[in-house]
Amino acid sequence: MAGAPYVTARFDSLSDLGDYVFTCTIVKGEILFGIQRLPIGHRRRVLENQAINLFEGLPCLTVPKEAADYYAPIKNHAE
Numbered sequence: 160m161a162g163a164p165y166v167t168a169r170f171d172s173l174s175d176l177g178d179y180v181f182t183c184t185i186v187k188g189e190i191l192f193g194i195q196r197l198p199i200g201h202r203r204r205v206l207e208n209q210a211i212n213l214f215e216g217l218p219c220l221t222v223p224k225e226a227a228d229y230y231a232p233i234k235n236h237a238e
Contacts, residue, residue, distance in 0.1 A: 181218040 173180060190210055197203040 181220050182214075183220050183222050185222055187214060187219050 170180070194203060194206045194210060197206070
């Protein structure tokens with residue numbers, strides 16, 4: 160959402176032949192939650208529009224319940 164150059168460069172380097180970009184319901188919900196917490200104004204409208212554009216072209220997959228078994232140790236290790 161911030162338009163970080165390294166993120167943009169990474170997306171630009173992806174191939175249509177083998178790379179698959181998607182998000183999941185949790186990430187989408189967190190982004191929308193963060194936007195809704197902002198006061199109504201220009202910044203919020205800009206981010207709402209960016210989110211609409213992002214999610215229109217990005218598949219949103221459900222998270223299987225088994226993901227929790229992997230998530231917990233990975234997050235624990237990362238912290």
